[in-house]
Amino acid sequence: MTVADFDGVRRIVIVGGVAGGMSAATRLRRLDERAEIVVLERGEHVSFANCGLPYHLSGVIAERERLLLHTPQSLSARFGLDVRIRQEVRRIDRATRQVEVHDLQANRSYALAYDHLILSPGAAPVRPPIPGAQHALTLRNVSDLDRLKSAAVAGQRSVVIGGGFIGVEVAENLREAGHQVTLLEGSPQILPPLDPELAVLARQELEKHGVQVRCSAQVTQLTERSVTLHSGETLDTDLVVLAVGVRPEDGLARDAGLEVAGRGGIVVDESLLTSDPHISAVGDAALVRDPLGELAFVPLAWGANRQGRLVADRIMGHPVSFGGHPATAIVKVFDLTAASTGLNEKQVAARGLPYATVHTHPGSHAGYYPGAERVSLKLVFDPQSGRIYGAQAVGGAGTDKRIDVLATALHAGLHADDLSDLPLAYAPPYSSAKDPVNMLGYVAQNVMDGLTRTVQWHELEGSGRRIIDVRDPSEYARGRIPGAENIPLDDLRSRADELRGTPLVVHCQVGQRGHTAARLLTELGCDVPNLDGGYLTWQAGQASRDASPQS
Structure with a gap:
């Protein structure tokens, strides 16, 4: 030497x-x-x-x-x-x-x-101690890409192990290349930075485009052309991609x-x-x-x-500091975008912190302007101080800009109710007069002020409350929560007497009419919280439970 x-x-x-x-x-x-x-x-x-x-x-x-x-x-x-x-x-x-x-x-x-x-x-890349794991390909650098590209050109069937951001990106792009793709995830959901009722929206988008997604799927053995699950089932494939983390x-x-x-x-x-x-x-x-x-x-x-x-x-002698930055990540899932910043509900709950969550499902821009796409948002915050812990977003156009605003707010130390004060740009092709981020702030402020009590989608079952669906009859007919009674919002005043004295919970499609109903009935002497995020959040939560059977 x-x-x-x-x-x-x-x-x-x-x-x-x-x-x-x-x-x-x-x-x-x-x-x-x-x-x-x-x-x-x-x-x-x-x-x-x-x-x-x-x-x-x-x-x-x-x-x-x-x-x-x-x-x-x-x-x-x-x-x-x-x-x-x-x-x-x-x-x-x-x-x-x-x-x-x-x-x-x-x-x-x-x-x-x-x-x-x-x-x-x-x-x-993590290679778990699975027999035959050496046969799986990974994607971390250009040499990995060259090997994976060659294998993809030579075959038509792919199994991707790992439903994180890289696994989802690989699954999408192999599917776009014409492959039959199966995405396996060992936990009950894909995209772990998201909570399940948001992650399931990305899963549904993958399945819509032909990717077979299987959660709670434990792999026990690999060969160059097969993947065996703990159930004993064997999946034949032309290539295996391992994307279980780094x-x-x-x-x-x-x-x-x-x-x-x-x-x-x-x-x-x-x-x-x-x-x-x-x-x-x-x-x-x-x-x-x-x-x-x-x-x-x-x-x-x-x-x-x-x-x-x-x-x-x-x-070079300049004072610097790098500390306390929220992890902000985003991924394209065919025609949807999924993103998160900071901590999710699971992480906050695991740390024993006081928290509340709010869900909204606004349009990406003014509803009367053509082409608006739904953006599902979730905010996790301290209901006493308003401190923002994290946020998540899944949707179409404009999802990326909302998560960037929320990441900026989190990094800057803004509180949840401060979001309503942000002077965000508005014109009908780009937003609404109350931007979706502003609306998160309004909803969070109602929770912080005690103006509206909420019930989360996973708390509804077994709550013992009478469920009142305040949507229009046509909406109710298209899909409803089991046991819910349909009393449209405009009929509540005239029927308040029959509701008073019974613990209630009201809901609409996304939460806004439910908030109006909860306030109206509260003023008339009823005991009534609003189902946070409405029917859409409940529906997504149920789908997340139904989508993760043991494989």
Whole structure:
């Protein structure tokens, strides 16, 4: 092993490229023209659009080269970076501030000294201990894409194991490529950042487009052309894609004695510094803080890019802080969009926090303007303080802009009732005078003020309350909650006497008429909450229960 000369010029060594590593490297160069910046990448590609990989399977992104953003040569020409691919860092010597590098092309090892080391090794696909798991393909980098694309071209049947964001994207794009696709998820629902009554809408969209979705499906064995479930059923296939999650690549840090969490991930402070003052960590390998201040593994592109820039700023002497950011994610599901920010109801409940939820189902823009599409929204918040914990959205056009507004509100520390005060842009083709985000604020404010009591979809059964459906008779005829009585909203005043003295719950289609009914009957002396989100939320909740039998 030869030790590379260290000539006194500040040398920053970056382990890993792509989002975090390359953001750090290019920002460093913009701040310091003299620094020696060396990027060591184990793979063949140092800068590529990993979030775009699934869309090459279907041909939506037709040219593979469009996914390759930079090469070592282009990075050298533009930024003066020393980018070395197929270089595996095998050990960090913190005492001498050197890394041991193995050149996979030349099959030789060398040591490289550093002033500061940035770890950006990313995350690796999880391979569960299932017999035959080695036969499954994964999708994490361009080499994975090439193997998966070749297998997809050669076959017509696919099984995708894992119903998270990557699994859903792969399933959609294989289906768009003409495959018969089965999506298997071990838990009762797909898309775990969403709560079940929102996630089921994405599942229904997959099934509408021909993807067979099976939840609570435990895989016990794989071969190159079959998947066996715990029920004993065997699914024949031409290829298997494993997308059950990723784990942080923290082995290098762990072996170097840096602080690593028990469940994985490099621990960093708000300036992204590890337990060694000369080593930072960014991207999927580093743990960050969620909005409640707890350590979280958030393998998302926004964070990696932001962290890379901040680390470069800190190395160059600028004060920085990265902490308390909500995890915000979005996925295309054929003609729908599914998105979330912050914590979902399951996570908030598990932490024992006081919370309330509200559901709405507005149109994407003014209903009288053609082409409005439904957007189903959910807000989780503290009913006393109004603190927003998180939000979810599933729908058509405009879903992305609503989740972005809600993520901004959450990050800025706005309260749930503050959403009604946001001066959002309005014209009939784009929104309503009361934007869907504003409406969430109005509904949340009613809950916080105690103006309306609500019952959630999963609380209705067994509540002992008489269910009054205040929709029009035609709506009631098209579908109703078992046991519900139809008394249209406009008839409630004249029939209040027959309702008084009996515990009631009212509901409409989406909650708005139900709120009016609850207020009217409350004023007339009735004991009556409103079914939050109305019939549509109840219907989605029931569908989520019906859709997850044991396989």
